[in-house]
Amino acid sequence: MSTVLKLTPQKVGRPKGGKDVAAQTQDGTVGKALALLDEVAAYGRPVRFAELLSDSDLPKATLYRLLQTLVSQRMLSLDPDTGFYTMGSRLIRLAHAAWQTATLAPVARPHLDQLSSQLQQTVHLAQLDHGQVLYIDKRNAARPIAMFSDAGKIGPAYCTGVGKAILAFVPADVLDAALKQQSWFRHTEHTHTSAESLRADLKDIRATGISFDREEHEPQIICVAVPILDDLGRPLGAISVTSSTLRHSLDDLAGFAPALKETAEAIARDASAYTIPGASPSGITGA
Amino acid sequence: MSTVLKLTPQKVGRPKGGKDVAAQTQDGTVGKALALLDEVAAYGRPVRFAELLSDSDLPKATLYRLLQTLVSQRMLSLDPDTGFYTMGSRLIRLAHAAWQTATLAPVARPHLDQLSSQLQQTVHLAQLDHGQVLYIDKRNAARPIAMFSDAGKIGPAYCTGVGKAILAFVPADVLDAALKQQSWFRHTEHTHTSAESLRADLKDIRATGISFDREEHEPQIICVAVPILDDLGRPLGAISVTSSTLRHSLDDLAGFAPALKETAEAIARDASAYTIPGASPSGITGA
DNA sequence: AACTAAGTTTCAAATAGTGGAACCTGTGGG
DNA sequence: CCCACAGGTTCCACTATTTGAAACTTAGTT
Known part of the structure; x- marks a missing residue:
């Protein structure tokens, strides 16, 4: 089973007796329902009512009713025999729509295909979403196609190629906001662990593209x-070629850059053609 | 732009002055919010407030607040310049979780890879969801044939290979319910256009598998x-090999059946291993 | 049978959602 | 230049919905 990333997905504020502190849970019932959905998603496996009850701070009855609603709406599904909750099918349908209409994917797809088979390398398309x-x-050269398996996955912005490529071209205010949201976890000895260090890198990226x-x-x-x-000049997303040190040097990768740039431009061109002039082409961006 | 499929995906019940007929919109605010989400998804393109207003029967202010909530929750996103609503990024993240934990996909993945490269054909994995x-x-083998299909896409059950494979093994009550939900649209001259006709076919399928x-x-x-x-013996899903009459005959396809069966069994075996014994392995099933 | 954990239902109180109408724009006439 | 108007946004009194403590069912123990 993949590492269960249980990292309190949304910090559901919680001053029990603490009066009305401020905008915590927010957005009424809908907000709570969605927070609960995240909660279930975070488990990465079927969950019991009791587990949710102890992790959430909703009262039993409230949690119960919310879950019922979500199940009835097929956002969650409940195994009647075992009482386990899992994510519901409606999400997959909705996500398909989201993927199709609010991301660069449909536009970029043929270009990614082309690039991947031209370079015979693994190609990623990513966008920035909340830092x-x-x-x-x-697109995986050898073993083609993958969908939500990799699409939908999230990663850190401060220590990935695509993340830095986007951050380098984002407006100052968005960048500031994004930098505050990074964890600066030292994944390896090469990881940037501070905004300053990253900013220097971004400057280079801005210069070279x-x-x-x-x-x-x-x-x-x-x-x-x-x-x-x-x-x-606003970044809509980024594309990358990924490899390992066993197969390529950084210089080798640099050799892929021209093809990448060309593809990125082609995608941008198509994207603007697909969009109502003036409208920003993608729903997913910074903030 | 790809053909906009505007087919009122969910028949949002609509008795305007019709009093309180029965369980229509249901599930309070959350239900309405989700219905609205579907509404937006159905457009398959960015939508304006006014469009939604005229299609929905919510009063202006209510619709407005709901949209605000959904945007604030990132289930929708609103382009501030143009006032267009699109699907939000949170859906994609949630769907990833759904795909990973509530479908056969993660379990089936390696098997599909194997099958696809063994047969050098396009392979699909599908489950039944609300008929x-x-x-x-x-998994698309070497050269992609001209056909659009992706994860998250939905299709009719009564006239697809995977649909019929599942229906053939579903319990009687689920089948009855499912048959009522089919459109029986005559896509081609070979399409089953009635439950009777389909039932005969299902009988054969049950016999041969x-x-x-x-x-x-x-x-x-x-x-x-x-x-x-x-x-x-309950159907968890189905897998298929798709081709065109230009490349294969039905007899050719029949030749793939043994490999398909083997793969299906392997997937079923893995699925039961991955699951808490007794729990139904997939959240997505009939009903 | 007595106890406990897990899930379900009740019901008065209170919060959150409703929607008609007024109010802002910015645009396009006249 | 001023008015009309469509597309959005905000108000606010009215109510339906949500809330959550507590009581109540089931299963599973000991």
Whole structure:
């Protein structure tokens, strides 16, 4: 079973007797329901009512009713025999719509195919979402196709090629906000562990238009990435080629940069063509 | 732009002055919010407030507040410049969790890889969801044939190989319910257009364990499918090999059946191993 | 049978959602 | 230049919905 990432997905504020402190849970019932959905998602496995009850601070009856509602709406599903809750099918349908209409994926897809088979390398497409990298699509040269497996996955922005490629071109206010949201966890000895260190890197990236992951996230794993910039120079996302030190040097990867840039431009061009002029082409961006 | 499929995906019941007929919108605010989400998803493109207002029967202010909530929750995203709503990024993250924990995909993945490269054909994995086929994964061998399909996509159950493979092994009550939900639209001259006709076909499928799509959904497109059955004989999903009449005959496809069956059994075996004994392995099933 | 953990239902109190109407824009006429 | 108007946004009194302590069922123990 994959490492269960139980990291309190949304810090559901909780001053029990603490009066009305401020905007905590927010957004009424809908907000609570969605927070609960995140909660269930965070388990990464079927969950019992009691588990949710102890982790959440909702009173029993409230939690119960909320779960009922979510199940009835098929956002969750409840195994009647065992009482385990899992994520519901409606999410997958909705996500399909989201993926199709609010991401670069449909536009980028043919270009990624082309690039992947041209370079014979693994290619990623990612966008920035709340200071984190959201992987939208992936093309694996050898073993083709993957969907939500990799699409939908999130990763850190401060220590991935795509993350840095996007951050380098994001407006100052968005960058500031994003930097505050990074964990600065030292994944490897090459990881940037402070905003200053990263900013220096971003400056280079801005100059060259090329971002490298020098084993900053995982040992042995390296990557080149370039941003996808719209006609106003705003980053819509980024694409990357990932490899390992066993197969390529950073210089080798640098050799892929021209092809990446070309592809990124092609995607940007298509994206603007698909969009109502003036509208930002993607729903998913910074903030 | 890809064909906009505007087919009122959920028949949002609508008795305007009709008093309180019965369980319509249901589930309070959460239900309404989710219905709205579906509404937006159905457009398949960015939507304006006014469009939603005229299609929905919510009063202006209510709709407005709901949208605000959903945007604030990142289930929708609103382009501040243009006022267009699109699906939000949170859906993609949630769907990833759903896909990972509530579908057969993670378990089936290696087996599909294996099958796809062994047969050098396009392989699909699907599950039944509310009388419809929900495509969970797809593996496309070498050259992609001209066909659109992706994880998260939904399709009819009564005229697809995977749909019929599952229906053939579903308990009587689920089958009855599912049959009522079919549109019986005559996609091609081979499409089953009535429950009787389909039932006869299902009987054969039950006998042989093999389901064929004989150009029933799209002209030229044919497919063999087999169900994935758990140890109690309940269908967890189905896998299929799809091709076109230009490349294969139905007899050719029949030749793939043994490999398909073997793979389906392997998936079922793994699925039961991954699950708490007694729990149904997948959240997504009939009903 | 007595106890306990886990899940379900009740019900008065209170919060949160409703929606008609007024109020802001920015745009396009006249 | 001023008015009309469509597309959005905000108000606010009215109510339906949500809330959660507590009582109540089941299963599973000891």
